[in-house]
Amino acid sequence: MIVDYRYHIASLVAVFLALGIGIVVGSAVLGNEAIAERQKQMADKLEIQLEDLRQKNEAVQARANSLEIDNNIQKQFEKQVLPPLVAGKLAGKRLAIVEANGYGFRDDLVNTLSMAGATVQSVTTILDGFDLTGRKDRLIGDLGLENTNDNDMVKHLATETARGILTGEKQVLLNTLAQAELLKLSGDYGVPVDGIIFIGGSQDQALVKTELVDYPMMDYFLQQKLPIYGVEETDVSFSYMKDYQKKRVSTVDNVETVPGQLALVMCIAGKPGHYGVKSTAKELMPPLDQTGGGGAGQGNQGVGGNSGVQ
Known part of the structure; x- marks a missing residue:
């Protein structure tokens, strides 16, 4: 100081x-x-x-x-x-990003994934934590939804959003939510992907809705046998890492830094775990002296099983 x-x-x-x-x-x-x-x-x-x-x-x-x-x-x-450390590590990988924090992420994250050989197929941003205030009646009419309580409706919309990211069958729903300013859509939907990156962490406690929004989406992706990687920046006021780890997915809590981005690339390449600088991390990053190679399908398996990380 x-x-x-x-x-x-x-x-x-x-x-x-x-x-x-x-x-x-x-x-x-x-x-x-x-x-x-x-x-x-x-x-x-x-x-x-x-x-x-x-x-x-x-x-x-x-x-x-x-x-x-x-x-x-x-x-x-x-x-x-x-660049030389990540070059070719994710060759041919196709990824989707779900931005659950609502305030964006740095362009250099996508640049790093691209340097590693991955393609970001889509970026889906959850706006206002799916706050239905002033929007509920319109959504019920436009989408033919049942008039349930707000929490149940948010969970349903979150699940259907995840389904739309993977299958492309919910384009009407995605577009309607975008028009209602509950979603921001970018990229190609319905394209096969090898993994999902959830960008969490928040500066506003009112937007922390992991159980209502993040969990239903994660559950859908996990049911499709897709690995999930939960990340956030170092200086968020409200960390999502502990909540994400309950779903037994890999996490990186300093993704705005070079070590964090390298850790994420290595996670996706087959070295699952909990990395970063916060108390929820087990290590700063995976060891560089081991070969990755696990492939996308091993991402969550290792966290809950072979790696012993809880």
């Missing part, structure tokens, strides 16, 4: 000015040399403290500059080593 001494320096300068005025006034009015000498001694001490603070501030600033340089070097290094 960088300490800012500017406030202390400003305070000392103010004290200097007050002392200076005191010396002048005291000498003129009282003519008391003892008072003037005492004030001078205090001013000298304060000057020493001010100089000490200046030196400490310079040292802290120099340290901050050094850390910034080191950080930039590390980022450059990571960007240079990532």
